[in-house]
Amino acid sequence: MRAVDTIRKKRDGIALQRDEIASFVSGVVDGSVADYQASAFLMAVVWRGMTDEETAWLTEAMVASGERVDLGPCAPRAVDKHSTGGVGDKTSLVVAPVVAACGGVVPMMSGRGLGHTGGTLDKLEAIPGLRTDLDLAAFRRVVQAVGCAIVGQTASIVPADRVLYALRDVTATVDSVPLIVASILSKKIAEGTRGLVLDVKTGRGAFMADERGARRLAAALVSHGLRSGLAVEALVSAMDVPLGRAVGNALEVAEAIEVLRGGGPDDVVELCDHLAARMLVVAGLADDEAGALAGARAARTSGRGLEVFGRMVEAQGGDPRVVEQPRRLPAAAHRELVVGSRSGVVQAIDAVRIGLASVALGAGRERAGDAVDPAAGVVLLKRPGDPVAGADPVLELHFNDRARRDVAWPLATGAVDVADEAAASRPLILDRLDAARVAAATEE
Numbered sequence: 001m002r003a004v005d006t007i008r009k010k011r012d013g014i015a016l017q018r019d020e021i022a023s024f025v026s027g028v029v030d031g032s033v034a035d036y037q038a039s040a041f042l043m044a045v046v047w048r049g050m051t052d053e054e055t056a057w058l059t060e061a062m063v064a065s066g067e068r069v070d071l072g073p074c075a076p077r078a079v080d081k082h083s084t085g086g087v088g089d090k091t092s093l094v095v096a097p098v099v100a101a102c103g104g105v106v107p108m109m110s111g112r113g114l115g116h117t118g119g120t121l122d123k124l125e126a127i128p129g130l131r132t133d134l135d136l137a138a139f140r141r142v143v144q145a146v147g148c149a150i151v152g153q154t155a156s157i158v159p160a161d162r163v164l165y166a167l168r169d170v171t172a173t174v175d176s177v178p179l180i181v182a183s184i185l186s187k188k189i190a191e192g193t194r195g196l197v198l199d200v201k202t203g204r205g206a207f208m209a210d211e212r213g214a215r216r217l218a219a220a221l222v223s224h225g226l227r228s229g230l231a232v233e234a235l236v237s238a239m240d241v242p243l244g245r246a247v248g249n250a251l252e253v254a255e256a257i258e259v260l261r262g263g264g265p266d267d268v269v270e271l272c273d274h275l276a277a278r279m280l281v282v283a284g285l286a287d288d289e290a291g292a293l294a295g296a297r298a299a300r301t302s303g304r305g306l307e308v309f310g311r312m313v314e315a316q317g318g319d320p321r322v323v324e325q326p327r328r329l330p331a332a333a334h335r336e337l338v339v340g341s342r343s344g345v346v347q348a349i350d351a352v353r354i355g356l357a358s359v360a361l362g363a364g365r366e367r368a369g370d371a372v373d374p375a376a377g378v379v380l381l382k383r384p385g386d387p388v389a390g391a392d393p394v395l396e397l398h399f400n401d402r403a404r405r406d407v408a409w410p411l412a413t414g415a416v417d418v419a420d421e422a423a424a425s426r427p428l429i430l431d432r433l434d435a436a437r438v439a440a441a442t443e444e
Contacts, residue, residue, distance in 0.1 A: 003033045003041075010044040018057045025061035025160045035167060042164065042173040050178035055220075056227050058178065062186035065160035069136060069192035074105040074144055079195035079231075079283035080188055081108070081275055084217070087205045087355040088242035092120045092150060093256035094272040094300070097308035099279045100147030101299040102286075106279075107143045107191045108150045109157065121152050122364070123256075126249040126330055126374035130318030142315045147308060149316065158186045177217055181224050189228055195282035196225055197275055198234035202430070205351025206239035215431065222438045231282045233434040237271060238426055241349045241384055244268040248363040248377015248398060250329040257326050260309055262301035265383075267428055273297055274429055330375035332398035336405065337381075340388035344418045347384065353415035354378055354395075360408035361399045373400055378412060385422045394418075 001023040009016055024041065027033030050058065071078055081095055096106040110120035110132075121132045134142065134151045142149035153162065161183050168174045188196050198221050201207070202214035218234035225232030244265040246255040258264045259272060276299075277292035286292035299305045310323040322328045340346075358364060362373030379396040382388060394416045399405045 003027055003037045007037060007041050007044060010041060010048055013048045015051050016054055016057075018060075021054065021057045022061045022064070025058070025065055028163050029065045029159050038164060039167050039171045039173070042168055042171060042176075042179065045179060046173050046176045049176075052223070052227075055178040055181055055224055058182040059185050059189070059224060059228060062158050062160045062164075062182055063189050066158050066190060067136060067156045068190050069107060069140060069157070071105065071107060071140065071143060071192040075192060075194060077103065077105045077283055077285065078107055078193045079104050079197070079279045080106060080191065080193040081197045081199065081279055082184055082188065083199040084201050084214075085207050086201045086239040086243060087351040087358075088244045088247045088252065089201075089239075090120075090123060090244065090246070090252040090256045090268070091199065091272050091275055093123060093253065093309070094259050094268070094305070095276045095279065096148040096150055097260065097312060098272070098276045098296055098299045098305035099283075100308045100312075101304040102276075102280055102295050104147070104279060104283050104285055105143060106148035107139070107193055108148065109153050109187055109191050110150055111152070119364075120150060122372050122374075123249045123252050124150055124316075124318075126253050127313055127318040127322050128328065128330075130313055130316050132316070134316065142312065146311045146315050148312055150312070151316075153187060157190050161186055177220050180217060181220050184221065185225055185228055185230070188225075189230065193230070195231040195279065197278045197282055198222070198232070199271070199275060200234050200236050201239040202236060203238045203240035203351070205242065205355060211236070211430065215433070218431075218433050219438050219441060222433050222435065226435055226438070231284075233278060233282060233432060235274065235278065235429055236431040236433070237429050239351060240426075242351050242354050242380060243271065245380040245383070246377065247354055247358045247380070248361070249372065249374045250331070251377040251379060251398065253322070254326040254329055257306070257309070257323060260300060260306040261303070269300075270428055273300065276300070278432070332373075332375040333400050334398070334402070334405070336397045336399075337393035338395035338397065338412050338416070339391045340382070340394045340416065340418045341413075342418050343389050344387075344420050345422045346382045346386045346388060346394065346416060347419040347421070347423045348417040349380065349384060350415045350417070353411050354380070357397070357408040357411035357415065360411060361397060361404050362401060375400060376404070382416070384425060388418050
């Protein structure tokens with residue numbers, strides 16, 4: 001089956017068959033389909049879209065391109081969470097150990113930061129010694145012993161996605177619902193999870209800024225997840241302002257530890273508790289929302305989640321003393337305050353500018369392969385609605401390289417909008433889509 005024929009059919013808007021998609025994906029992995037052909041196919045999908053059947057077959061073929069994790073007796077309790085990305089989003093560091101402390105099993109494969117959003121792997125690797133590059137056998141051992149592990153995608157898990165995602169990133173073909181759905185779900189299915197809770201973000205700092213588009217993506221992920229045999233649902237959450245106060249790898253780990261101690265910023269606590277609760281419901285470990293929330297909060301505030309986090313850190317080669325002594329995390333040599341532009345009330349904080357300032361300071365990467373400074377980042381000293389008097393500081397920059405500070409400074413100083421009155425804010429969690437909601441929408 002020639003790749004060019006598959007490309008032509010998709011270019012012309014003709015639905016592909018299961019064997020055509022399977023053959024094309026297989027060729028992507030073994031190299032018989034050239035990168036330029038795969039790129040042409042991806043662009044044809046962006047322009048022509050895919051039917052529900054095509055999307056399901058693409059997901060299926062991508063899963064089949066590599067190995068699947070067998071979690072053995074832990075499999076029935078396996079549940080994961082995936083976020084579409086945001087600024088200051090450290091929820092995975094909290095929800096994985098909390099759910100594990102409640103009896104769940106969380107085999108989490110995460111990614112690195114690129115652009116203005118951070119990556120869970122970069123945050124975890126700020127912990128001295130911690131490894132996220134575990135092979136499948138080590139990954140399985142940690143999950144079975146601790147109840148959770150957070151690692152990077154291995155070479156043997158969905159290799160088709162590794163090739164296609166790298167091409168999407170450089171060919172302007174990231175923004176396609178069928179391609180996003182197949183990429184996310186194929187990895188989650190292959191890692192051995194049975195249940196999945198998605199955090200689809202919308203707003204200024206999100207990948208999907210438009211709320212209507214975010215809801216459409218959430219519905220597609222739930223629909224295709226159910227079709228693939230997962231128990232799945234999605235939250236739609238606002239990403240207009242950075243989540244929490246810390247943006248940057250070691251800074252976010254410290255804030256996650258604070259949340260696991262029962263403290264932390266209200267917005268991080270709210271989102272983590274709800275994500276963990278829905279994971280418990282999806283995994284069949286709680287009967288209803290109220291009981292799941294109570295269980296998640298108890299695990300987070302009692303220290304049980306923190307204890308699991310420490311065990312996970314140690315099992316992945318990290319220094320478990322950071323749990324009790326966060327000062328062991330990398331610290332920047334320099335700190336500098338950004339003051340408010342005037343007296344008044346913080347009306348808005350631009351999540352994109354904060355994210356880009358953090359990257360400029362060294363906390364993220366502009367291109368894949370860039371080095372990351374684990375100590376660099378931005379701390380929000382004020383949040384929307386907080387009063388600002390005179391020269392009150394609103395941000396604190398953490399950096400090791402003064403040249404980087406000079407690049408980040410104009411981004412940071414333009415990120416905080418101070419006005420006479422606070423702006424109206426929308427809820428953090430905007431909606432929840434489950435099987436019943438998606439089925440009802442389909443019938444309409």
